[in-house]
Amino acid sequence: MNAEGYWQQSRQAVREKVVETGMQLFLEQGFDATTTTQIAAEVGISSRSLFRYVATKEDLVLGHLEPQGEVVATALAARPDGESPWDALRAALDSLRGPGYDEDHQLKLTKMIYASPSLRARYMDKRMSWIELLAPEIARRLHAAGAAGSVPEADLDLSARAIVGTSLTCLTLAAEKWAAQDGKVDLGDLYDTAIAAVRGRE
Numbered sequence: 001m002n003a004e005g006y007w008q009q010s011r012q013a014v015r016e017k018v019v020e021t022g023m024q025l026f027l028e029q030g031f032d033a034t035t036t037t038q039i040a041a042e043v044g045i046s047s048r049s050l051f052r053y054v055a056t057k058e059d060l061v062l063g064h065l066e067p068q069g070e071v072v073a074t075a076l077a078a079r080p081d082g083e084s085p086w087d088a089l090r091a092a093l094d095s096l097r098g099p100g101y102d103e104d105h106q107l108k109l110t111k112m113i114y115a116s117p118s119l120r121a122r123y124m125d126k127r128m129s130w131i132e133l134l135a136p137e138i139a140r141r142l143h144a145a146g147a148a149g150s151v152p153e154a155d156l157d158l159s160a161r162a163i164v165g166t167s168l169t170c171l172t173l174a175a176e177k178w179a180a181q182d183g184k185v186d187l188g189d190l191y192d193t194a195i196a197a198v199r200g201r202e
Helices: 003-029 036-043 057-062 065-077 085-097 103-115 117-128 130-144 153-180 187-199
Strands: none
Touching (some): 003 036, 003 103, 057 117, 065 117, 065 130, 085 187, 103 153, 117 130, 130 153, 153 187
16 A cells, blocks of 8 residues: 555544544534534544544534435436336435444434534535435436426426425424434334325325
8 A cells, every 4th residue: 555545544544533433422412512622632633633534513423414315316316217206216215224224323313413503504404415416317207207398398407406305305304303203203104294295185
């Protein structure tokens, strides 16, 4: 391994340690009660150095959302062509509960997110950034389904973005209720209820 490769590997190892330590302290003490200075001290680096590995305190908790978005986008592209945009999105989002999914950890994480205004705002911002990842595939499905005949071609992108944005908002609201009910109701069922309320009878 050359020097550059070793440096990158070392940097990744420190970043993982920062995130792991931060998450442990957040879950033990609460997000707002834990300082970045405390996290840095636990890891053995300076506060300034900590921000070389993460841009914000919130990103210590929410860094997983970007790779998760890619997982959903890959799952969405793999859905059968004949599946409706809504059903394809539902199945793609369900891929997040695949192998390795820890419901207890997710429940603790979700409760923490909704307990902190700054963390919740950043979470929603990052989650809604998935629109850019998912809308092109939904637009393709709308076109393939013949929507172009009833919707101007130029409006397909807007329609796709509206569908994805609505789905993500429903997921966010469902997750909030799921956490409030201590995970005693299936998250997928809550999501379906929210979607049904938005779509009404078609």
